[in-house]
Amino acid sequence: MxxxxxxxxxxxxxxxxxxxxxxxxxxAHWHQEIELIYMRSGSxxxxxxxxxxxxxxxxxxxxxxxxxxFSDSHGRENCMDFIVFDPTLISSIYDGxxxxxxxxxxxxxxxxxxxEPLGRMIATIDYELAEKKAYYQDIIKTSLREFWYxxxxxxxxCAAKNFxxxxxxxxxxxxxxLLSELEDRYAENIDLEYAASRMNFSPSYFxxxxxxxxxxxxxxxxxxxxxxxxxxxxxxxDQRMTDIAFQCGFNNIRSxxxxxxxxTGHTPSEFLTLPGTDVESMSCFNRKSHAMSFVExxxxxxxxxx
Numbered sequence: 124m125x126x127x128x129x130x131x132x133x134x135x136x137x138x139x140x141x142x143x144x145x146x147x148x149x150x151a152h153w154h155q156e157i158e159l160i161y162m163r164s165g166s167x168x169x170x171x172x173x174x175x176x177x178x179x180x181x182x183x184x185x186x187x188x189x190x191x192x193f194s195d196s197h198g199r200e201n202c203m204d205f206i207v208f209d210p211t212l213i214s215s216i217y218d219g220x221x222x223x224x225x226x227x228x229x230x231x232x233x234x235x236x237x238x239e240p241l242g243r244m245i246a247t248i249d250y251e252l253a254e255k256k257a258y259y260q261d262i263i264k265t266s267l268r269e270f271w272y273x274x275x276x277x278x279x280x281c282a283a284k285n286f287x288x289x290x291x292x293x294x295x296x297x298x299x300x301l302l303s304e305l306e307d308r309y310a311e312n313i314d315l316e317y318a319a320s321r322m323n324f325s326p327s328y329f330x331x332x333x334x335x336x337x338x339x340x341x342x343x344x345x346x347x348x349x350x351x352x353x354x355x356x357x358x359x360x361d362q363r364m365t366d367i368a369f370q371c372g373f374n375n376i377r378s379x380x381x382x383x384x385x386x387t388g389h390t391p392s393e394f395l396t397l398p399g400t401d402v403e404s405m406s407c408f409n410r411k412s413h414a415m416s417f418v419e420x421x422x423x424x425x426x427x428x429x
Contacts, residue, residue: 137260138209139267141248145202150347151193151337153299156207157220158186160194161241165201169194170338171225172295181229183241185274187220189299193338204245212264213271221280235277237270244270297322298336309348310372315341349373350386357395364391 138156143163151170160169166179171192178184186192188210194203210217232238247266251259301321305313318341319329333341353371356362362370368379383391 140207148196153191159206160184161204163202167196183227223279
C-alpha cells in the first residue's frame, strides 16, 4: 500500500475524479496525476513543492504531475474542490505545465476571464461522470482541455530550465525516491542520518528541506506511515498488538501506543472499536487535532477536521 505516493482508483473508465470537502487537511504526498484545487470558501495553508501560501475563497491551485503538496486547515473553516486527472487527458506527450506559481488568485482568475470557464468545467465533469451518457468521456476531455489551454494562454510560465533549475528537479526526483523507499522499508530502523545520506545532504540541511517540502519532521512522517500500516493490521488481522508494533518498526509497545495516539487521536485498542473506519483507503492523518472524522466512500485518503 502506497501511503504518500498516492495511487488513485476511479469510478469510471476515464481517469478523472472530482470531490468537494469541508475543513480538509492532508499530509505531503505526490502522484502522477495533475491536481486542481478550488477554494469555494474560507482559507487554508497549502504548500506545493517549495511554494507555501495561504489560499483564500475564490483562489485556484495547480499541483502538477509529480509535485509534492500538502494542506493544513487546522483552526480554519473552508470548502475545497479537488479535481484530479491523468495528464494524458491533456496531451499524450504532456511534459509539465511550467507555470511560475501554483496559486492563481481570485482577482487573477477574474482578470483573465477564467472564473466562468472554471465553473463550467466543474459542472460539466460532475454531470457527465454522474450520467455517463454516450460520448461522456469525450465531452469531459474537451471541457478539461479548453480550460487547461486557457490557463496556458493567460498564465506566465517559466523560461527554459537553467543549470540551477535542473539541479532542483534532480534533487526533487531523489526526494520522491526517498519517500517511496520509506513506504517500502518503514519497518526497518531508518533514521535521519541515513535519509540525509541518501540525498547527499548533511543531516541539518536535510532536516530543514524535509520540513519545508512535507510540512512535518522526518520522524513524524515515517511514524505516520508506520501507524497507517499498523491501523490496517489492527483491523484486518488477529495478531497481538505487540507483534503489530514490532512489524511496523516500533521498538516497544509503549512507544507504539504513544505514537499511534498522537497520530490518530486514539489508542490502538480504541481504534479497533471505531465504527465505519475504512482503514484500507487511509493515506494520511490529521495529526493536529484529536477531534476528527474519516471521509467515507472515497478512493483518496484524507482526514477532515471536525
